[in-house]
Amino acid sequence: MAAVKTKPTGGQDAALTGLDNLELGQPLTAAPARTVRTIWAATWPKLLAIALVLGVWQVAYVGDFRGDRTSGLLKSPATTLSGLWTQLQHATLWGAINVTLQTAVQGFALALLIGSAVGALVSRIPPLRAAIGSMISALQTMPSIAWFPFAIIFFGATRSAILFVMVLGAAPSIANGLITGVDYTPPLLLRAGRTMGLRGIALWRHLILPASLPAYLAGLKQGWAFAWRSLMAGELLVILIGQPPSLGVLLNTAQDNQDLAGAIAIMIVILVIGIVVDMIFTKADLIVRRRRGLIGSSAA
């Protein structure tokens, strides 16, 4: 350091640059290579869990503890899965998946619009918050299935009734996510934004909304879970006459036919769709948090 004696010249820069390099000495983002090994490390626990479930099922089937096998009610995992495989070759199941997913996307999109609008307004307008802020949380605790009698009386046994309940289930979560995000915008960043001259819409666009993104995403994820559950309940309760069958209708049919294997097959489809969408939200959440340094880059 003895060399640093002069006015800021070459020596000074070199000292600062040297310090920067030292401080960032460790590799910043040593992204682990996605080798076969790492993929396997993430996969085997899941495979093991599935194997365990199938194992318990197989034991129950072979043991026949309640006599369900002899009565023909309980089918073996192999039979059920091959039944699902056969169904997957036919257009009926795919048509049902298509019908259900279309309703899901529509209902969730509606909930997204309404929830985001309500969340933005409530977080901005204090009297509105005093009026309906706590009501939003109260709505969340209401089991969505309890809305169906109301919805069916109001809309009749129509798709609108299902969409209505989906929105009521999902929008409060989405609104709450946005409100939480806005509330938890760090005051220091707000001060920084204001000194920079960000005001009004610009402050929202460049500071409050990006700062709210993680909480908003969490709200979307929860909202999706509520919407998906409401949709399934709706498809079981609201029988749409003269429409192509949905997953719920197929499930009802299986129930009417005392077809346990068929019911389980449809349930697996419902579960898989739910898991896949949830994974998309989880991935988005991970990307957002990693970009902000809220989690280490090596965490998967």
Next chain:
Amino acid sequence: MNVVPEARMMNTAWRDGPPPSPPVTLNGAGPATAGPAPGRAVIRLTEVSKIYGRGPGAVHALDRLSLTVGEGEFVCLVGASGCGKSTLLSIVADLDPATAGQVETGGQRVALMFQEPALFPWLTARRNVELALRARKVPRPERGRRAAELLDAVRLGGFADKRPHELSGGMRQRVALARALAQDAEILLMDEPFGALDAMTRDLLHDELERICAERQLSVLFVTHNVREAARLSDRVVLLSSRPGRVIEEYQVPRTGQRRIDSASVAELAATITDRLRTEMRRHGGG
């Protein structure tokens, strides 16, 4: 008491008229040159008070504080906890209204830097700087070039695409400095900007700050509780009392070429200020 409640006069022509002379105490710190601050005043606080709350529980953060900062002057505010240093900066930055008194910045642009970098974590260093340019309505094609220039000025040209969490504390604070410079302000307010940094980084940033302020002829009001830092950086050190905050002493620091944190003159001034500060603290200790 001749105070104007919540007065904030921007763009006034006060510079042309006879400026009210604030109660300035000049006290011996070596060969202190008594007299007006160099150049015209860019910040003028007259009898500024700030009271939080009402009634018996009210806290007098600032009490009839008067202070000027001349053009191109580097003024350090030093004081123990509770002297309202940060409050003062918030008032000058127009983030907080004064309860009474006048705050004049002559319509000059003011940039504020905090102890925390307060960078937006979702933006890269470059984007953080660009956002400040955008808030000033700098046209888009110009923003990229200006941001690159500013990051070069704080010697972070090679780190433009890093996000704040990928940078060290000192580097983040330099991005924050670049962002403050992007506001193209004539006045830079700094609230303990190096308080959270290690000594070695701080020393280097002192040199950088000195160079940048000289190049851009910035007027700086710098809050610190580090007396040596104040002696190292400033043209004038202003000592504030605690609860309520008032100016109790000012020390003119002669510009004698290159100063370092371990220079004898810096150490001497720091010792003088520390003694005075201790006297002030004893007053609160009931002794």
